Amino acid sequence: MTASADILENRLRVGHRNMWHPVLPAHFVTSSPRSIFRLGFRIVLWRDEENRVIALEDHCPHRGAPLSQGTVMDDKIACPYHGVQVDGTGVAVSVPGSPGCRLEGMRATRSFPVQERAGAIFLFVSEKPNTEPSELILPSELESDEYSHFLCYTEWGGDYRYVYDNVMDPMHGTFLHHHSHSMAEGSTQANFKVREIDNGFVFEKDGQRGVNFDWTEFVDTGAHWLKLEIPYPKTGGPGGNFMIIGSYTPMQDGWTAVFHWRARKVSGWQRDAWRFLYKNRLEYRHWQVLEQDRVLIEDYQPGANLREILYQHDMGLVRLRRYFKQKAEKQLVDAGLV
Numbered sequence: 001m002t003a004s005a006d007i008l009e010n011r012l013r014v015g016h017r018n019m020w021h022p023v024l025p026a027h028f029v030t031s032s033p034r035s036i037f038r039l040g041f042r043i044v045l046w047r048d049e050e051n052r053v054i055a056l057e058d059h060c061p062h063r064g065a066p067l068s069q070g071t072v073m074d075d076k077i078a079c080p081y082h083g084v085q086v087d088g089t090g091v092a093v094s095v096p097g098s099p100g101c102r103l104e105g106m107r108a109t110r111s112f113p114v115q116e117r118a119g120a121i122f123l124f125v126s127e128k129p130n131t132e133p134s135e136l137i138l139p140s141e142l143e144s145d146e147y148s149h150f151l152c153y154t155e156w157g158g159d160y161r162y163v164y165d166n167v168m169d170p171m172h173g174t175f176l177h178h179h180s181h182s183m184a185e186g187s188t189q190a191n192f193k194v195r196e197i198d199n200g201f202v203f204e205k206d207g208q209r210g211v212n213f214d215w216t217e218f219v220d221t222g223a224h225w226l227k228l229e230i231p232y233p234k235t236g237g238p239g240g241n242f243m244i245i246g247s248y249t250p251m252q253d254g255w256t257a258v259f260h261w262r263a264r265k266v267s268g269w270q271r272d273a274w275r276f277l278y279k280n281r282l283e284y285r286h287w288q289v290l291e292q293d294r295v296l297i298e299d300y301q302p303g304a305n306l307r308e309i310l311y312q313h314d315m316g317l318v319r320l321r322r323y324f325k326q327k328a329e330k331q332l333v334d335a336g337l338v
Contacts, residue, residue: 003338011328014040015250017127020223022120035068037252044068048075054088061108118142119151137221149263158297160256163248168316173213203316237277239266
């Protein structure tokens with residue numbers, strides 16, 4: 001059995017299930033409740049007295065009021081409407097207006113497993129509530145002492161799949177970003193090839209390496225990651241090539257939470273020198289590059305991708321789209337939703 005085009009598109013639009021997704025930079029979440037839209041859910045997050053992040057569907061099980069407008073009580077939140085208290089596992093632990101009623105003690109609000117890693121909050125979003133989460137495996141560069149990194153977070157007014165397409169397209173760097181200090185070199189013509197790796201693939205220029213934005217790597221580790229590397233000129237300071245690690249999460253329709261970790265293999269005094277130089281001289285240049293991508297993606301007309309005429313440079317994004325569709329369809333079939 002296969003999913004219909006409409007069912008499959010709806011799943012892809014809201015995002016894959018049974019995997020981890022970055023949803024916010026860690027410092028965005030405090031002891032005050034914060035409401036966000038991610039992956040087809042409205043979610044409330046806050047920190048308890050031990051600084052642990054709690055994530056629930058922003059929905060009171062009594063009448064559906066937003067819990068995020070209520071009061072945090074350590075690892076519980078009290079709905080502002082009638083005072084129903086929901087704990088971090090989604091159980092309605094107290095119903096002040098009607099103690100002992102059938103709602104009290106029910107696990108009636110969806111909770112989301114949380115991990116705080118590499119400066120970001122990751123949620124495990126499953127097909128069915130209370131599913132045991134898989135292991136969250138980050139790219140080694142985000143956890144290795146040999147690398148230093150900064151998290152860059154922004155929100156774009158476009159479908160998250162357009163962002164994946166953009167990063168899976170090394171050739172656009174030669175044209176759209178040709179004035180960048182780090183992407184001004186290399187040929188405007190190239191042949192590409194796909195190379196298989198564990199849990200993913202590399203889409204790369206044939207015969208050109210270490211010159212420009214020459215390759216993109218996709219890997220599925222229980223979360224989706226894109227990785228690329230840009231050679232740095234001497235003005236970029238000490239250390240190895242500049243690496244970008246990306247993951248992109250759907251918000252409400254037409255909006256994407258964009259996570260880019262900017263990493264460099266550098267240690268000792270050079271690590272400190274690069275971090276200072278990056279924050280004081282280089283970061284604004286990379287925001288300018290991102291801004292070029294954002295402006296272009298946000299100006300796409302609805303359905304523009306339905307009129308594409310693709311060519312050899314687009315093999316990577318075609319391969320990634322196919323992977324996303326096959327994964328989504330398998331999840332729907334396995335869950336008995338088609």
